[in-house]
Amino acid sequence: MASRRSSTKRGNAGRGKNEKPSAAKKKAPAKKAPVKKSAAKKAPLKKRAPKKPSLPASTVTRPPKKPAFNAKTDSANDPNWVAPVWDDDVLLGAHVSIAGGTHAAPARGRAIGATAMQIFTKMANRWAERDCEDAECGAFRAAMGETRIRDTIAHDSYLINLASPNETLRRQSIESFVGELKRCEALGLTYLVSHPGNYIDDRASGIQRNAEGITEALSRAPGNTILCMETTAGSGTAIGATFEDLAQLIDAIPEPYRARVAVCVDTCHAYSAGYDLVNAYEDVMRQFDDVLGLARLRVMHLNDSKTPFNSRRDRHELIGEGSLGDVAFRNVMNDARLARVPKVIETPKGTDPTATDARMLARLRGYIAAM
Ligand SMILES: [Zn+2]
Numbered sequence: 001m002a003s004r005r006s007s008t009k010r011g012n013a014g015r016g017k018n019e020k021p022s023a024a025k026k027k028a029p030a031k032k033a034p035v036k037k038s039a040a041k042k043a044p045l046k047k048r049a050p051k052k053p054s055l056p057a058s059t060v061t062r063p064p065k066k067p068a069f070n071a072k073t074d075s076a077n078d079p080n081w082v083a084p085v086w087d088d089d090v091l092l093g094a095h096v097s098i099a100g101g102t103h104a105a106p107a108r109g110r111a112i113g114a115t116a117m118q119i120f121t122k123m124a125n126r127w128a129e130r131d132c133e134d135a136e137c138g139a140f141r142a143a144m145g146e147t148r149i150r151d152t153i154a155h156d157s158y159l160i161n162l163a164s165p166n167e168t169l170r171r172q173s174i175e176s177f178v179g180e181l182k183r184c185e186a187l188g189l190t191y192l193v194s195h196p197g198n199y200i201d202d203r204a205s206g207i208q209r210n211a212e213g214i215t216e217a218l219s220r221a222p223g224n225t226i227l228c229m230e231t232t233a234g235s236g237t238a239i240g241a242t243f244e245d246l247a248q249l250i251d252a253i254p255e256p257y258r259a260r261v262a263v264c265v266d267t268c269h270a271y272s273a274g275y276d277l278v279n280a281y282e283d284v285m286r287q288f289d290d291v292l293g294l295a296r297l298r299v300m301h302l303n304d305s306k307t308p309f310n311s312r313r314d315r316h317e318l319i320g321e322g323s324l325g326d327v328a329f330r331n332v333m334n335d336a337r338l339a340r341v342p343k344v345i346e347t348p349k350g351t352d353p354t355a356t357d358a359r360m361l362a363r364l365r366g367y368i369a370a371m
Pocket residue numbers: 155193195230
């Protein structure tokens with residue numbers, strides 16, 4: 001955190017205000033999803049009878065500051081829980097816990113009616129590495145076969161900083177990042193979402209280091225998993241708070257590796273970074289298309305924000321209950337250009353992640369065609 005970001009690099013999304021976002025909005029051709037759980041086909045969630053009910057809370061993987069996953073209070077373990085089933089093409093889901101092992105995640109996705117799912121493939125706040133062995137991969141794929149999940153996403157460890165000027169930390173980050181890519185490949189995950197690093201000393205040098213780290217990792221971990229660089233809220237020296245940052249980063253990765261790199265937009269981060277998804281949605285989309293090209297947008301994180309517009313802070317809130325409110329999510333859910341982009345929530349889960357996430361996903365689906 002040595003220096004502040006240069007003032008010319010601020011997000012400039014508020015400029016040239018659009019009228020009402022709804023006025024310019026095209027309706028998504030997506031079929032209307034059933035809004036009420038009762039309207040959806042019901043499939044009672046089979047109790048999965050895991051070998052071990054759960055790992056001790058201290059050993060499971062989760063982002064910092066979130067309550068520990070507790071199997072006892074989660075509806076996925078309630079035999080009376082009715083999993084919603086959505087008979088449509090909407091790619092929507094959540095980040096779910098891998099407590100008990102990666103093979104336990106798909107059932108949690110199914111319990112919330114997910115058609116897209118994000119997981120960690122290791123403990124996200126530890127350096128400890130691990131490989132996905134054949135037995136684990138087989139169990140994961142078998143469990144996936146019992147779901148309607150079509151797009152799978154991994155999120156990388158929070159410790160990785162490929163942009164660091166500290167060569168020791170950067171080398172460690174590259175090794176860890178190679179591990180992330182290899183686990184995605186072994187598990188057959190479609191996307192790996194990664195935060196750009198913190199440049200610490202100088203932005204341009206940091207972007208170059210970040211690009212070189214990605215290039216090395218991709219060259220050492222060949223495969224099909226697409227790397228999606230996530231937009232950041234822009235606190236401290238974080239790279240990725242502007243679309244221009246991400247474009248420079250991607251441009252600095254040589255082919256053929258660049259073809260494996262795309263972008264994940266996190267609505268909370270983008271709003272905090274100055275992209276006004278509420279009042280200037282079409283402007284933001286146009287800027288993304290101009291700077292990065294909409295074809296690069298392959299994953300979205302749908303999160304509301306606890307902090308105001310342009311706050312440069314990263315505090316996720318329940319959908320429609322934060323500073324973005326429902327308008328931003330109505331815009332996204334009805335945008336035909338985003339119909340094929342898998343969207344996952346990373347919102348607070350409380351003591352019952354399954355019930356909370358299912359409620360958030362039903363809320364998002366309720367926004368479809370409701371404009
Ligand atoms: Zn993230």
